[in-house]
Amino acid sequence: MWAVFRISLVLFMLGSSLWASSLSPRWYIQEADKKIVINVELFLSSTCTHCHKADAFFQKIESSSPWLHVTRYTIDKDKSDLKRFNQLLEDQQMSDFAVPSIFFCNSRWVGFGTDETTGKDLLHALNYCKEQIEKKGKLTSANVNVLRRWANANLFDAGMTENPTAVKYITVIALMDAYNPCALFCLGGFFALLFMQDSRKRQILSGCLFILALGVVHFIQQVYTSTFFESLPWLRWPAALVGLFTFYMAGQYYRHRSTSNLFFLLALLLGLMLQIYQQTCLMNWSYIFQQWLYNQHLSNKNIVLYQLAYQIMYLVPLIFTLILYVILIKIKYLEKLKQRLNTIGLLYIMAVGLFLIIYPWALSNLLLSLFVILCVLIAGLFLSKFNSSSHTWKS
Structure with missing residues (x-):
């Protein structure tokens, strides 16, 4: 019986260590006055309509949000941009090159519907990330888990073409x-x-x-x-x-x-x-x-x-x-x-x-x-x- 208990304890400690997640480096910058700046990497295609919407959204919020630093990449124009895209996808253990892709706080958001839906969700997530870093002094694995699940949920919402009734939406x-x-x-x-x-x-x-x-x-x-x-x-x-x-x-x-x-x-x-x-x-x-x-x-x-x-x-x-x-x-x-x-x-x-x-x-x-x-x-x-x-x- 004690042997079984000892084996279970060892397996328990091993399982606990597997939960730790490594965070990608420098998703944010802490300036001299201790203000947080969130780095956003926006991957676009010059022929993608949704990419143009995403780009316009970030252009609009950049002026009113100095704590955002947005870097744009056009993957069909520059090979180095495509390489950077591939690097971030590998970090996220993903393989699809769908655009627009928005990387921030170790999460990837794909697609863009409208400013009132996808844009609102993105801004909410960006504010959440900033507030958590200011509160805790770092980006934690729990914060990343939340953001990744929000991003995954947003992919479904961004891809919706119909406008169902509340009853139908809630039921389904x-x-x-x-x-x-x-x-x-x-x-x-x-x-x-x-x-x-x-x-x-x-x-x-x-x-x-x-x-x-x-x-x-x-x-x-x-x-x-x-x-x-x-x-x-x-x-x-x-x-x-x-x-x-x-x-x-x-x-x-x-x-x-x-x-x-x-x-x-x-x-x-x-x-x-x-x-x-x-x-x-x-x-x-x-x-x-x-x-x-x-x-x-x-x-x-x-x-x-x-x-x-x-x-x-x-x-x-x-x-x-x-x-x-x-x-x-x-x-x-x-x-x-x-x-x-x-x-x-x-x-x-x-x-x-x-x-x-x-x-x-x-x-x-x-x-x-x-x-x-x-x-x-x-x-x-x-x-x-x-x-x-x-x-x-x-x-």
């Missing part, structure tokens, strides 16, 4: 947010907890606690993005403790020991941790909605109503899934699969617990989640069959 984005590829670990954890419960009452309570945890984290990371990413390093030890608690509960469950109240606590904690690390995914649909909401020029009352509608719509699929599961699981055919589902659920939460101990940021990885689910299904079916054969042989 919320559903895409709920079913995004990074959410697979979270969805698997939801089903695993339901598989491990026998009574309908316990299934409903566990499911509701899990959904509640998801909703709280989702709202916080969407509205308080900077605070969320700054808090992530501090959540490393709590994540590991939840992982250890998950293993403890798995052991109690396997031994058929009654731990109903603790199991409800596990549902709440797993919901919190799975959602926290799911939201580190680079493609975050809630930021797309947040940028759209920011550009709508709504009253405070309407902002609250739209925000509430989005959060509810985000949780509706899971609530519907819970209701459907509770109804269908009583079907005779599915009741026959009860032992197999119990085993699959047990193995899955153990896998999640292991990731929480070793490297919780992996919980937003699509390919890894598919691999884990496949392995758990195969192992669960094999163990269920083996246990059935053992019981038959003993009898």
Whole structure:
């Protein structure tokens, strides 16, 4: 047992070190009077209409924002400009040469719609970067994570050609947010907890606690993005403790020991941790909605109503899934699969617990989640069959 603990501790320390991100040098300048100047590198093409819009936008704000230093590159006119573009793309681990591309504060923003949408988002991000550097004295990895996710969300908004109604936009984005590829670990954890419960009452309570945890984290990371990413390093030890608690509960469950109240606590904690690390995914649909909401020029009352509608719509699929599961699981055919589902659920939460101990940021990885689910299904079916054969042989 101590050997397992020591190995887990070593893996935990290794996983913690992997989160550190290296920042590209000199994205800003601190002048003699301690004023901050943000360096912006704008890559354009002479034949690109959107590039002309982006260039005009920066020309307009440069005069009123002396803290901006904009360097322009025309990649179809100068080979050295193209080389510089390639260098920055390699730094960002990207390979597409789409323009306009705007680099600042170790983030890349692609495309440009209008001054009222993309321009407003860019200015908001530039001000955020400047304020964070002034406040902390440096550009932190948490700040870069926020900016990169805003940039990724802005790419979707800049590419929109239609103007959907508020109801349509909220519904579509919320559903895409709920079913995004990074959410697979979270969805698997939801089903695993339901598989491990026998009574309908316990299934409903566990499911509701899990959904509640998801909703709280989702709202916080969407509205308080900077605070969320700054808090992530501090959540490393709590994540590991939840992982250890998950293993403890798995052991109690396997031994058929009654731990109903603790199991409800596990549902709440797993919901919190799975959602926290799911939201580190680079493609975050809630930021797309947040940028759209920011550009709508709504009253405070309407902002609250739209925000509430989005959060509810985000949780509706899971609530519907819970209701459907509770109804269908009583079907005779599915009741026959009860032992197999119990085993699959047990193995899955153990896998999640292991990731929480070793490297919780992996919980937003699509390919890894598919691999884990496949392995758990195969192992669960094999163990269920083996246990059935053992019981038959003993009898």
